Amino acid sequence: MSTLLQRWRARWAQPRPARLSPADRLRTGSSGLRARPTRVVLSALGIAIGIAAMVAVVGVSSSGQAELDQRIARLGTNLVTVEPGSDLFGGDAKLPEEARGRIDRMPEVEHTSQVELVGGTNVYRSDLVPSGESGGIGAYGVDLDLLAAVRAEVREGSWLNGATSDHPAVVLGASAAQRLGVNRITPDTLVLIGDTYFSVVGVLERVELAPELDNAALVGQEVAEEVLGAKGEASTVYARVDPEQVERVRDEVGRNANPEKPNEVRVSRPSDALQAQQAADQTFHGLLLGLGGVALLVGGVGVANTMVISVLERRGEIGLRRALGATRRDIRGQFLVEAMTLSALGGVFGVLLGSLATGGYALLRGWPVSLPWWAGAGAVVATVVIGAVAGIVPALRAAAQQPTRALGTG
Incomplete structure (x- = not known):
C-alpha cells in the first residue's frame, strides 16, 4: 500500500507541461494559414460567397421594407x-x-x-x-x-x-x-x-x-x-x-x-396591394436565403477538405511538436483554431461584400440603406461555428498521430 502511495506522489510531483494561452493558440493556428495564402484565399472564398449572399438578401429585404414603410407612411393606409x-x-x-x-x-x-x-x-x-x-x-x-x-x-x-x-x-x-x-x-x-x-x-x-x-x-x-x-x-x-x-x-x-x-x-x-407585395417579397427572399445557406454549406465542406489536406502535408510538423512536448490537446487546438480562423476570415469578407452589394442595390433603386446589425454579427458567428464543425475531424486526426510515425513520414 505504501509503495502505491509513493508512486502516486512521485507521479504528481513531476512537473506538468505548460498549457498554451489563447493568444498562443491563435498565433500557432494562424501560422499555418500564413504559410499557404493561395489555398487560404480559395477556401475562404467559398465561405465568403455564402455569407455575402445571405447578408445581401437580408440587407436588400430590410432596405425594401424600409422603403415600403416610407411609402405607406407617405400614402397612408x-x-x-x-x-x-x-x-x-x-x-x-x-x-x-x-x-x-x-x-x-x-x-x-x-x-x-x-x-x-x-x-x-x-x-x-x-x-x-x-x-x-x-x-x-x-x-x-x-x-x-x-x-x-x-x-x-x-x-x-x-x-x-x-x-x-x-x-x-x-x-x-x-x-x-x-x-x-x-x-x-x-x-x-x-x-x-x-x-x-x-x-x-x-x-x-x-x-x-x-x-x-x-x-x-x-x-x-x-x-x-x-x-x-x-x-x-x-x-x-x-x-x-x-x-x-x-x-x-x-x-x-x-x-x-x-x-x-x-x-x-x-x-x-388600395394599400392592401402594397402589403401583399411585401409578403411576396418575403417569400422570395426566403428562397434566396436558402440558396445562400447551401453556398455556405459548400464553403464549409471546402474548409474541411483544406484542413484534411493540411494535416496530411504537415505530419512532420505535427511529429516535431509532439516530440518537443506538445500534447494532443495542443495539436488538436492548433488545427481547430486554424479552421475557425479560416472560416472567420471568409465570414468577415463575406459580410463586407454583402454590405457593399446591399448599399449599391439600395442606392440604385433609390431606397434607404438598411442592414440590421445582427445580420453581420450572426454571419460571423455562423462562420466560426461552421469552421469548428468542419475542422473537428481533421483536428482529432492530427492529434491522434504518434510522434515517431509522424516524424518518419515527414
Whole structure:
C-alpha cells in the first residue's frame, strides 16, 4: 500500500507541461494559414460567397421594407375606394348619384373625391392617328380635390384649378403622357379627346394608390359633362377615413353608398396591394436565403477538405511538436483554431461584400440603406461555428498521430 502511495506522489510531483494561452493558440493556428495564402484565399472564398449572399438578401429585404414603410407612411393606409360591382345577372352596376354625399356624411370619413369614366371617348395626340390606336387611354371627369384624396403629385406643369377646370384643359397620367409622346408641356401641347382638342396643363407622377389614373386623361367634371357628354355618375369614389376606423368603414360604406343594393358595391383598400407585395417579397427572399445557406454549406465542406489536406502535408510538423512536448490537446487546438480562423476570415469578407452589394442595390433603386446589425454579427458567428464543425475531424486526426510515425513520414 505504501509503495502505491509513493508512486502516486512521485507521479504528481513531476512537473506538468505548460498549457498554451489563447493568444498562443491563435498565433500557432494562424501560422499555418500564413504559410499557404493561395489555398487560404480559395477556401475562404467559398465561405465568403455564402455569407455575402445571405447578408445581401437580408440587407436588400430590410432596405425594401424600409422603403415600403416610407411609402405607406407617405400614402397612408386609410384610403378606401368605392366602385360599382356587378348586378345579380352579372351585368355592370352603377353607383347612385347621391353615393358620394352619403359616404361623405359618415362620421368616420374625413374627405372624399370622385371621378367619372367617360365611356366611348378615346384620346389621341391628333386627328391623324388611326382610330384603332387609342392606347387604351380613358377620359375622366374629376373633382379639383382629387390629388389630396389619392395623394398624387404633379411631375410637370400644374393641376387643374378654378380657371382651367371650366375650359378644355387636361392633366395626363404618367403612362398616358408616355403613350401620347408628351415629353414636355408648352402652350401648343394639345391632345384630342373625343372631337375636341384639349390643352395639356400637367402630367402626374405615378399614382400608387389609384393606378387606373396612370393611363388617364383627367379633365374638370363640368367640362366633361358639357363637352364630352359625361352624365355626372361616379365610377369611383375615393374616401379618406379615420385610420382607427378603416375596417368598420369597409364593412359599412357599401350600405351607405347604395342602401337598396349594397351587394352591387365593391369596396377595397388600395394599400392592401402594397402589403401583399411585401409578403411576396418575403417569400422570395426566403428562397434566396436558402440558396445562400447551401453556398455556405459548400464553403464549409471546402474548409474541411483544406484542413484534411493540411494535416496530411504537415505530419512532420505535427511529429516535431509532439516530440518537443506538445500534447494532443495542443495539436488538436492548433488545427481547430486554424479552421475557425479560416472560416472567420471568409465570414468577415463575406459580410463586407454583402454590405457593399446591399448599399449599391439600395442606392440604385433609390431606397434607404438598411442592414440590421445582427445580420453581420450572426454571419460571423455562423462562420466560426461552421469552421469548428468542419475542422473537428481533421483536428482529432492530427492529434491522434504518434510522434515517431509522424516524424518518419515527414
